[in-house]
Amino acid sequence: MRHTHIRSISEDKRRELYDILDNNPDIKYRAKIVLLAGDGYTVPEIREMTNIYDKTIRKWIHRFNDYGVKGIFTQMDYSGIIKITDKARDEILRMSSISPRQ
Helix, strand or coil, rough: CCCCCCCCCCHHHHHHHHHHHHHHCHHHHHHHEEEEEECCCCCHHHHHHHHCCCCHHHHHHHHHHHHHHHHHHHHHHHCCCCCCCHHHHHHHHHCCCCCCCC
């Protein structure tokens, strides 16, 4: 298992995260997790403060580490719908035309 340590958070990134806290109620908990981790709190300490599962805390810390602030968003956060590729859509349509017995 990967260790859960947050990378350094620049002041610009902190401002972006605080903006999410103030303006994006659907994902503000993700920004809070990252900010708490950036302030040196451990996963168990963050869990105690937020009542969020350790696995979820680690997920958002790793996403921030890998992708920065944009990592705490999902495609659904941007548009309200999940985007699929043309290939995936074609496969869904193909499968929906097959009899359940097949």
